[in-house]
Structure formats: C-alpha cells, structure tokens
Amino acid sequence: MVNWIWLFFIVISVVVAAINGRIDAVTQAAFDGAKSGVTISFGLISIMVFWLGMMRIAEDAGVLKKLAKLLSPVVRRLFPDVPPNHPAMGYIMSNLSANLFGLGNAATPMGIKAMQELQKLNPDQHTATPAMCTLLALNTSSITLVPTTLIAIRMNYGSANPAEIVGTTLAATFVATGAAILADRWYRRKSSPPPGKTTFHPKQIPVNKAIDPPMPASASLRNSGGGDIV
C-alpha cells in the first residue's frame, strides 16, 4: 500500500503541476522535501543517542522490567505474541508512557528501540509482525493526556480558556485509539487465525508460542496492504 501511495503522490503531483504551470515549484519542492528528510533525521541523532543511553541504564537496572510488570495486564492483551518477560515489553511500556505524557522526543527513541526488540522475534526481517503493527497503531493514534503545544499556541493567541480543548482532545484521542486497536485486532485475526481454528493454511507453520506466528503470505496479502515501505 505504501508503494501505491508514494507513486500516487509523485505522479499526481507532476501531472497537476504541469496543468497548473507549477512545474518549477514542484521540482523545488522535491529537493526541499529531500533536504527536510535529512534534517529531521539529523535532528533525531542527538535525541536518539541520549535516550538510548538512558534507556540502557534503565534496562540494566531492571527499571524497564518493573515498568513492564506494572502495566502488563493491559498491554499483554494487546501483544499476546510477545513473551511477557521479553525486553521488548519494557520498551513498549516506556514508549506508551512517554506518549501519554506528551514527551514526544523521548517517545520516538523508545518506540524505535521497542521495534528493534520486536525485530529480534521476527522470523522474516523485512516483513512487519502483528506486534509491530499493533505498536505502530498505538503510536499513530497517540494517546496524549495533555496536548501542551496546542495549549501554548492557544495561549499565544489570547484564548479565554486555552486548556478547554483538553477534554475534547482526550475524548477524540480515545475514540481514535479505540478505532486503531479494533482495526488492528480485525486485521490481525484476518491475517493469522488463532491456532485451534482450522483454516486453509497451505503449510501449517510450527508455531512457537513465544514468537509471532509468521503470516501465510497468500492469505494475508490477498487484499490487505502488503506494500513495501519506500
């Protein structure tokens, strides 16, 4: 699916630019986009280096394990295929809590680290596992308790009650996250029926309970987004 979206953006952009006579602007935009991609990545270096160092200390001290244990009843349900004691669980927890408190620049490194840990459980290094998709779904809908940036902007423009959107934001976030979890569940079930339900697996893969069951490619990619990422 990512393949198609990417192609769609580029082709449509050039066609529309040609019609609008903005072909120069679109060329410039392409190079500006490339530049901002690199700028963002470079901006991530300092944050990544710092937080990964911090988190290694936390991991070695057993803080992550404690955190994972504390919140695991909820999260274990969302990630049934990750062993509860796996380090990935601790990083997932820290990622979600950082998101919750609006610590954006801490959330990203922890999310990436969680992905790296999940990658260790992945039988196919180029294909996302259900657990990765779930973590991504939770991050894209981003459960934030207090949208600090927005409150600050509203304050700047002289709002009578800058924080009045906290309630509506929380409600909307809640709905969006709920939708993400439900959709994720649905796709998860569709692409890998739980063991016990006999389906038309061409070859039943020996499922190690601890590891994400690999997807039968034929079944899962039929009409779901088996797209490549850029």
Add this chain to the structure above:
Amino acid sequence: MFDLFTRISAWLIPAIIVFIPLYAAFRKVPVYETFIEGAKDGFGTAINIIPALVGMMVAISMFRASGAMDLMLGAVRPIFDWLSIPTEVLPLGILRPLTGAGSLAFTADLIATHGPDSMIGRIASTIQGSTDTTLYVLTVYFGAIGIRKTKYALKVGLFSDMVGFLAAIIICMYIFK
C-alpha cells in the same frame, strides 16, 4: 490548571533523568559506561531512517507544492458543506496524517485567523492534538529496523486518523454548541 500541567511536564524529564541513573547506581550498575554503551546505537539508528524519510518527504512536499492537495480538498468540500461542518478545518484531515509540522502550522494559522475560541479554532486544536502523523511514525519506526513489507499497518493508521478526525469534529460541535 494549565500551570499545573506545564509544571508537571517541565519536571518530568529532569525527574526521569535523575531517577534512572540514581536507581541504577543503587543496583550497582556502572552508570556512565552503560550510558555510553547504549548511546552508541543512537547514531546508526537515526542514520538508518534517512532513506525512508527522504523518500516520504519528497512525495509529500511535491504533493503540496503542485496544488494537487487543493484539488483533492475541492473534491471533498461539498460533502462538508452539506453536513454544515466548517470547511476550513478540512485540509487538516488530509494534512494531519502526512506532515506534523505542516498540520501544526496550518492549525496555528486557523487559530490566528479565526481566533482560538471560535468553533474552527477549537476543532482544529482538537484534531491536531488527538492523532499523530501516521506516515511519519510508520516511516521512522519501520525505516529504522528495515521493514519493507508493512502489511496492514498503514491502513490501520489511516483508518484511526479518519475516525479521530470525525470524532474531533462531532465532539467539538456537540460540546461547544
């Protein structure tokens, strides 16, 4: 109330930064060496993201500059008019999943133009705050570990963005009548 929130988030990071090494030192972890060991991975990880991020940013930047996005908005506008939803917030529905900075700028602009306490300002704030930049998150997280087949992840993300967008509008129109 907001003061309390800002104060808590201002203290949260320093608290974490001091708590982790302190606790680790009690557990006899060589804190500095461990920090260096873990931090080593940071550079490579950030660099790994570059190809994916450049690819995505190029496409999005072209899409906006060409006027294709305005065209897309024009197509959806009548539906919004029909539902008597302020059409000004419509671009946010498309911008939000694509670019974090872009949609934040757009939100700030809406707030500046219509006022933070207008319906448009409130809806825009709620939309901006309630979801994250799906395409960015996907590119960065999967780019960092070299996942190429993203399966259904993007669909789920975009679906939840859409639900969040509509929920934000409905909730605001109901609460701030």
